[in-house]
Amino acid sequence: MGAVDIFGTSSSVACYRVRLQILDKIVGGVPSSPSVIKGWLKTRMDIGDRHLQELVQKTLTERFPDRQPSADELADALMESDAAPSINGFKRVPDTGELAYEGRCMKAALKEWANSAYPGVDWDGKTATGSDVGRPLPKGFRKGLMATLSERVFVPDVYIGLGVKEPTGVEERIKHVMTPQGPRSSINRVEYVQSPVLEFELKVHDDFLTPQAWGRIWERGEDIGVGADRGRSDGKFELLAWERI
Incomplete structure (x- = not known):
């Protein structure tokens, strides 16, 4: 039972199937299990x-x-020691134990890429007309793309499986931080999975973005990447498929 069943109406929602190939490593960013x-x-x-x-x-x-x-x-x-090491890793799909990247993190990544691709309040096709641009937003709409995407684009999958039940490995990395006592270095331990394929769906209310705008967003995403440690260029990917369902 949901809003459509209760009210008998629904908004215009486009669904896209996305598949991407991680080129090297995707790094986990949540505390691992004991x-x-x-x-x-x-x-x-x-x-x-x-x-x-x-x-x-x-x-x-x-x-x-x-x-x-x-x-x-x-x-x-x-x-049990106060000096016990910590490891950042991945969550698991509850029923299967498969390592997973969270859908909420994918949506956050999409917002980051959109803001990088279109940092102002305009984007390709925002007020255009024609059958090839979906449903353009009304003239005078002043929100930027990141805020608009947050309200209209959704990743239904709670977990996006990585295709494995165990990480490829754990790496130790030097982390530099600034503290009140000055710069400090520490060892950060992270799980990673080597070159997985991620497949998931996107729901887009009103299908408001043009193919040109989506192309720019995904091109930016390929360079920024997904997962933790993106500043080290981990998580870069190649978009394999973008298909409207």
Whole structure:
């Protein structure tokens, strides 16, 4: 039951099927589950990660002074430490466990690209007329494209699957931040998936953007990318398909 069922009417909504190919890596940006962090810790301990050695030795002295713990016990103890590492990663599709990029993040990315492609209040086809421009907005409409897109373009998918249940890997990256005490550097750990294909739908109320405008938005998006760490050029992609359903 919804508004259409109750009122018997509906607005003009166009649906598009989108498919894009990540060229290199898409990087996760949400805190990972404890199981992911524990697995990473055990792997790094197995290879003698020098960054963990001090924490490992401290934990052994404090928690296990009389015996050698198992790898699981030691990983659990490390995770309880104030100095325990954190890893940013991906959410999972509830029913399948597939790693996913969130639909709300895709909409946020579209708004970012639209604002970059058309930073003012005008865009291609905004007040044009003709059968090839969809439904142009009325003359005098003063909102910019980012605000208009926010109200009229939607990604129905809560999760956009990445096609895998485990990340390709975890990378350690140096993060530079400015603090009240001056510039500081820290190690940021992130999950990534190598070259997935993302497929999802877009709902566009009133189908108000021309193909020329959409082309400019997607061209800008290909260079800006999706996911975390876009400033490092992660998440760049190639648009494979744009089809009206």
